[in-house]
Amino acid sequence: MFQYVVRRTLGSIPTLFVLAAITFFMMRVAPGDPFSGNRRLTPEVLANLRRAFNLDLPLWEQFWRYIWGVLHFDFGPSIKNRDYSVSELIGIGFPTSLEVGMWAMLVAAIIGIALGIAGALRRNTSVDYSVGAIAMVGLAIPIFVIGPVAQSYFGLHLRWLPISGWGDSWTYRILPVLTLALPNIAYISRLMRGSMIEIMRTNYVRTARAKGLGERRTILRHALKGALLPVVAYLGPATAITITGSIVVEQIFSIPGIGRYFVDAAINRDYPLVMGVTLFYGSIVIFANLLTDIVRGLLDPKVSYE
Amino acid sequence: MPSTPMSGDVLSEARATNAAAPILSVRDLSVRFKLPQGAVTAVDRVSFDLHRGEVVGIVGESGSGKSQILLSLMGLLASNGSATGSARFENTEILGRTAKELDGIRGSAMSMIFQDPMTSLNPYMRVSDQLTEVLMVHQGKSQREALGIAIDLLDRVRIPEARRRIGLYPHEFSGGMRQRVMIAMALLCRPSLLFADEPTTALDVTVQAQILELLGELARDLDAAVAIVTHDLGVIARLCDRVIVLYGGRIMEQGTLDEIFYDPRHPYTKGLLASTPRLDERTHGELLTIPGQPRAAMGDLPGCPFSPRCALRTAPCDSAMPPLVADAGGRRLACHNSPLEDRRP
Numbered sequence A: 001m002f003q004y005v006v007r008r009t010l011g012s013i014p015t016l017f018v019l020a021a022i023t024f025f026m027m028r029v030a031p032g033d034p035f036s037g038n039r040r041l042t043p044e045v046l047a048n049l050r051r052a053f054n055l056d057l058p059l060w061e062q063f064w065r066y067i068w069g070v071l072h073f074d075f076g077p078s079i080k081n082r083d084y085s086v087s088e089l090i091g092i093g094f095p096t097s098l099e100v101g102m103w104a105m106l107v108a109a110i111i112g113i114a115l116g117i118a119g120a121l122r123r124n125t126s127v128d129y130s131v132g133a134i135a136m137v138g139l140a141i142p143i144f145v146i147g148p149v150a151q152s153y154f155g156l157h158l159r160w161l162p163i164s165g166w167g168d169s170w171t172y173r174i175l176p177v178l179t180l181a182l183p184n185i186a187y188i189s190r191l192m193r194g195s196m197i198e199i200m201r202t203n204y205v206r207t208a209r210a211k212g213l214g215e216r217r218t219i220l221r222h223a224l225k226g227a228l229l230p231v232v233a234y235l236g237p238a239t240a241i242t243i244t245g246s247i248v249v250e251q252i253f254s255i256p257g258i259g260r261y262f263v264d265a266a267i268n269r270d271y272p273l274v275m276g277v278t279l280f281y282g283s284i285v286i287f288a289n290l291l292t293d294i295v296r297g298l299l300d301p302k303v304s305y306e
Numbered sequence B: 001m002p003s004t005p006m007s008g009d010v011l012s013e014a015r016a017t018n019a020a021a022p023i024l025s026v027r028d029l030s031v032r033f034k035l036p037q038g039a040v041t042a043v044d045r046v047s048f049d050l051h052r053g054e055v056v057g058i059v060g061e062s063g064s065g066k067s068q069i070l071l072s073l074m075g076l077l078a079s080n081g082s083a084t085g086s087a088r089f090e091n092t093e094i095l096g097r098t099a100k101e102l103d104g105i106r107g108s109a110m111s112m113i114f115q116d117p118m119t120s121l122n123p124y125m126r127v128s129d130q131l132t133e134v135l136m137v138h139q140g141k142s143q144r145e146a147l148g149i150a151i152d153l154l155d156r157v158r159i160p161e162a163r164r165r166i167g168l169y170p171h172e173f174s175g176g177m178r179q180r181v182m183i184a185m186a187l188l189c190r191p192s193l194l195f196a197d198e199p200t201t202a203l204d205v206t207v208q209a210q211i212l213e214l215l216g217e218l219a220r221d222l223d224a225a226v227a228i229v230t231h232d233l234g235v236i237a238r239l240c241d242r243v244i245v246l247y248g249g250r251i252m253e254q255g256t257l258d259e260i261f262y263d264p265r266h267p268y269t270k271g272l273l274a275s276t277p278r279l280d281e282r283t284h285g286e287l288l289t290i291p292g293q294p295r296a297a298m299g300d301l302p303g304c305p306f307s308p309r310c311a312l313r314t315a316p317c318d319s320a321m322p323p324l325v326a327d328a329g330g331r332r333l334a335c336h337n338s339p340l341e342d343r344r345p
C-alpha cells in the first residue's frame, strides 16, 4: 500500500512535467506578453522589465530555469501582484476555494447519493420522478444562471443571505456552496440511481434476498458497496476540480479564492502565476485520482495495489 | 415428521414416507410475466408434492419454466412477474406473501442454491461475512458462534483449509469451491426444504459429479426435501428419486426415476431420453434430437404445447390440453395419445 502510493507519486512526475511544458510553450506562442497592454511604458523601461523577469532569454532557457525553480519549490514572483510570490498567492486563495469546494462536494455527495438510492428503490414512482426532475434542473441550468437567480431571490428579495462577498459568518457560504453543489447533486443522483438499479438486479442481491436477510440489510450490506463504485470514481476528479476553485462561482459571489487569480493571471499574461496555478491544479487532480483509487481498492477486493 | 414404518421392509417404508403429509404442496401454480406486448405464461397450473428425505428432479429444456417454479416459491420473481395458485410449506401458505413475511423462512427453513456460483456470491464481501450473517439474522447467533458453525460446514462441504479460506473473497475460490460455499450457505440453518437450480451447469464435468454427490449426501443427512432443476438427465439419474418432466410451463409426465428412465410414456420424455447420450448404450454417430423448436411461452394457446413437435400428434392435440391423469401409484401423464395403464406384467 505504502509502496503503491510512492510508486504512483513518482509516476505522476512525468505527467506534471508534460503539463508544465505544454502550458509554458502554449502561453508563449500566443501573441503579447505581460507588459504589452501597457502603452505608457517607454521602450527602455519595457526592455528593463523584460530583463528583470528573464523574458529576454531564449525560450528554452526560460523553460529550464522555470523547471529548475519548481524543483526547488520556487514558483517565481507574480508579475502583476508585485509584492507577492506565486506560492504566497496560492497560499492566500486556496484555503477559501478549498472550504467552498469541500462543502459543496460533501453536500453534493450526501444529497446526490441519498436521492439516487431513493430513486432506484422507488423506481417509476413520484419519488423517482421528482428526483429525476431535480437532476434535470441541476444539469440543464448553468451555474452562471443559478448563481444570480439565487442571489436575487435569497439575497435581494427575501434578504435572508448576503448577496456576495466573504466574511466570517457561515451565511456567506450557503449560496456559493449550494450553487456549486447543485450540478453535482444532479449528476451524482443520476449516477447513483443507475448503478443502484443495476446492482439490485444482480444475482448476488437475489442471493441476499433468498437468504431472508431483510430489505434493509440486503441494501446496506449487499447492494450499496458495489453501487457506490462508479460514484466514487466520479467524486475524486470532480472534487479536485471543485476545490481548486470554481472560476465562475468565485466571480459571481466575489469569493477571494484561487479561481479568481487564475482568471486574472490568464488575462494579464502573468506567466509565473498561470504556470503555478496550473501545476497546482494538476497536482491536486493527480492526488484526488490517487485517493479515488485507494478508496476503490477499499471497496472492491478485486482491485489490487499492484 | 414421517411416521415410523411398521415393518423393516424397504418397500413399505417407502410407501409410509410417501403417505406421510408432504412438506411442500404445490397446487395449480402459474407464473405470468407482464410485458409491453402482453402477458406471458411461463408456468401453467403446475401441481406437485415434496416429502422429507426425497430428491425430486424437475427436468425440461431451456425456457420450460423450471427456474420460475423455484423462484416463485422463494418469492424471488422479477418485478414484472406474479404467481397464482397455492403452495403450502409445512401447512403454511407461502404464495403471495410479502418479502418481509417470507424472510422468516427464506434462508432458514427453506433455502436455495443458484446456478452460477461466479455471480451469485457477493464479490465485495468476505465469504465469512456472507455465511455468518445468515446465522446471525435467523438464529441471533453471535459473530464468533456463527463463524465456528460456518467453518464446520465448510469442512463438511470439503473445502480444504476452511479456517483460513473463510476469510477470503469469492474471486479467490475456484468455480467448484464457490459452489461448495453456496451449498454451505444454503445449509447453515439446516433447512427442511432445499431448492437447487442447475447447481452444476456452470462447472467442469469432473467437478459436477463431486458436487452432486456432496449435495445428495448432505440432503440425506438433513432429511430435507430437495427439488433440483436441471436440463441434464445425467444429474437426475445420479440424484433423484422422482422426476417431473416440464414442457412449455406444464407438467408432461411425472414418475419415479425408474418409471421415467425405463418406461417413459410421453413422446416428449421419450425424445428427451433419446437425445441424451448414455454410457450404457452405444450410439451410432450423431445423437438423436427432437425435431422442431420449443414453443415460445407466449400467451395461452389451446392444446398441448408439445404438439407442434410431436410425432403422435392428432387433431385433439391442437385444440385441448390433455389432462394430467394419475394412476394409483402416483405416476402422472398428460397426453391424448399415450396410455398411462401399466403395460408391464
Ligand SMILES: Nc1ncnc2c1ncn2[C@@H]1O[C@H](COP(=O)(O)OP(=O)(O)OP(=O)(O)O)[C@@H](O)[C@H]1O
Pocket (backbone or CB within 6 Å): B033, B034, B035, B040, B041, B042, B060, B061, B062, B063, B064, B065, B066, B067, B068, B069, B078, B080, B081, B231, B296, B297
Ligand atoms: N422477467 C421476465 N419477463 C418476461 N419473461 C420472463 C421473465 N423471466 C423469465 N421469463 C420467461 O419465462 C420462461 C421460463 O423461464 P425459466 O427461467 O423458468 O426457464 P428455465 O426452464 O429455467 O430455462 P433455463 O434452462 O434456460 O434456465 C422463459 O420463456 C422466459 O423467457
Ligand SMILES: [Mg+2]
Pocket (backbone or CB within 6 Å): B066, B067, B068, B197
Ligand atoms: Mg433456469
